Amino acid sequence: MSGTTLVVGAGVFGAAAALELRHRGHMVVLLDAGPVPHPLAASTDISKVLRMEYGRDEAYTALMEDAFEGWRRWAREWSAAGEENLYHETGVLMVCRASMTPGTFEYESWETLRRRGHRPERLSADTLTCRFPAWSTGRYVDGFFHRVGGYAESGKVVAWLVRRAAQDGVTVRTGRMTGLLEENGRVIGVLTAAGAVRADRVVLATGAWAGSLLGLTHEIRATGHPVLHFAPRDPDRFAPERFPVFTADVARTGLYGFPRNRDGVVKVALHDAGAAIDPDAPRLVTPAQEARIRALLDETIPTLAGAEVVYRRLCLYADTQDEDFWIARDPSREGLTVASGGSGHGFKFAPVLGRLIADTVEGREHPLAHKFRWRPEVRLSRGTEAARFHGEG
Secondary structure (H helix, E strand, O other): OOOEEEEEOOOHHHHHHHHHHHHOOOEEEEEEOOOOOOOOOOOOOOOEEEOOOOOOOHHHHHHHHHHHHHHHHHHHHHHHOOOOOOEEOOOEEEEEOOOOOOOOHHHHHHHHHHHOOOOOEEEEHHHHHHHOHHHOOOOOOEEEEEOOOEEEOHHHHHHHHHHHHHHOOOEEEEOOEEEEEEEOOEEEEEEEOOEEEEOOEEEEOOHHHHHHHHOOOOOEEEEEEEEEEEEOOOHHHHOOOOOOEEEEOHHHHOEEEOOOOOOOOEEEEEOEOOEEOOOOOOOOOOHHHHHHHHHHHHOOOHHHHOOEEEEEEEEEEEEEOOOOOEEEEOOOOEOEEEEEOOOOOOHHHHHHHHHHHHHHHOOOOOOOOOOOOOOOOOOOOOOOOOOOEOOOO
């Protein structure tokens, strides 16, 4: 495709799209409010979970199989270049407070993995506490450990993607988008405080800001979710080999977390329904949200529950009605593609997001086009992502 493609938003969706479009021969401008990576972007954090488990949803499971190949490819590139490794395959521990039964997130994920040829390890209560001593309360009695999984250092990954894109010829600019520039029903650029930025086609990848920028606040809404960084008194207890990435009855509690990082920090968060929020408003973890996390930890990992919190963050999701991604051309505005709707589980797909978005920009069909289509008609009382806790605290 000739001409310039403008990608607005240098989070994981936008950075991956810019890199892939450039590799396909597009002249690409990547525009972000700045700085890059933006401190308020969802992906700008110390870590994001990489998991293959999606309950019965084989489409996302298969897509993550491809994504893991991409993560390993990037790890090889970092190693060959002598760069810091940002992908940590610790495995993923998924535990529950009752026996896994059909219909539960853990059971359906377990069955889907086995059906697709993977080998997750089933854990009894005794095996769980023996192998992973931090889980010794006896409250969690069933689950499994899957060696394929772990976490990525998300903020650093986005920074690397932007650097890589710039090295490959993407023009990176800063400036906050204030609106679309349209002419005769076609989007021909965007407006910023400094003036118009023109292009032949535009990809809007602005995450939690996408809904308000497009007038689609019901279809793509911003929600806030609490994240706490703990400094445990005994950091060795939370080393990756003894304390991998985990979910704790996640569809019923929302609780998930990470092993200690190189700075000795253990991150714990809630993958929950969240609360609607203005993405430009102050982001504060409320005392009630922190109390909920501590209460869950008290019955789960009590040695962590009383640890000092060294950082609090409200992570913003760009939530769609069904919690599937929104990667589609705007049917009413020619020249505009929207790539958003991560719904709290998008980052892990970073190595394949660029391909999906570039295919959409170029009008190529792909197997998930229907799942990620433009769909303002969808109205649901709750989303469909199997790991998400949709109850209230």
